[in-house]
Amino acid sequence: MKKKVYITIAILALVVIVAIGKAFISALSGMGNPTGGRGPDYPYFYTTQPTVVKKIIVPKGTKLTYEEHFFKKGHQNNMMNEEKLTSIKLPEGKTIDWGGVPVFMILKFYNPEMQGYTVYPDFNQLKNHKKTKFSQLWQNCNNELGVLIKNADDWTFSTKNISDITDCGVNYQRYYKENKEQQQFLDELYKELKKVK
Structure with a gap:
């Protein structure tokens, strides 16, 4: 027992x-x-030389992250199909010019019903002589900028491709249609974006 x-x-x-x-x-x-x-463990690739991605020239060491893939995980030895790209993140301290504003990352919208991406600025690298009404308005919300685009293969600053601004940080969102202040700010920001050469 x-x-x-x-x-x-x-x-x-x-x-x-x-x-x-x-x-x-x-x-x-x-x-x-x-x-x-x-x-x-999303697949990703670090560029080994300056490379054109989504029509943007990115420097060596840029991290390209792709959609979840059944057979590919983590670090990849080769670039994958651009259609599967979800983000471009430049090396520490590096930026590219996007509408006159230095940006260090571009992230595709998670929602597949919205064709666009979010752009992350580094206003510390914006020179005074490069400031425009667009960059000043963007800097007022001091955060990332969400844009809708017509052509998903082009992430450059193209006023012909950008169809609207969805948000500027958390304080200005197109989603809140009844908030006139938010809508007016985004309308003005979009109007100034269209003027950038």
């Missing part, structure tokens, strides 16, 4: 130890992820 009790206790103890071990490993694997779980 005592033998059966000891065996039962040993089995329960083993089950508890395994459960604790699994929980501990799961917690460790989720560290650094804001949602606590492990996110997909």
Whole structure:
């Protein structure tokens, strides 16, 4: 009788130890992820020389991230199809000119129903003699700018391709149609964007 009790206790103890071990490993694997779980290991590629991507010349060391892919994960040895590109992130301290504003990252909209992307500026690198009414308005909201585009293969600053501004940071959103102040600001920003050569 005592033998059966000891065996039962040993089995329960083993089950508890395994459960604790699994929980501990799961917690460790989720560290650094804001949602606590492990996110997909999206495929990415670092450019090895200046390269044209989405009609933009990006410098060596630019990180190109692509949509989740069943067979490809993490670092890739070659560039993948541009149609699957989700972001362009330039090396630390590097920017490209986007409408007269230095930008360090472009991120495709997550929502597939919206064709466009978000542009991340570095206003610290914007020279005074390069400032325009457009850049000043953008700097007023001091955040990223969301734009709708007609041609998804072109992420350059092209006034012919940009059809609207969806947001400027969190304070100005097209989504809030009833907020006249937000709509007027975005309208003015878009009007000034169209004037940039």
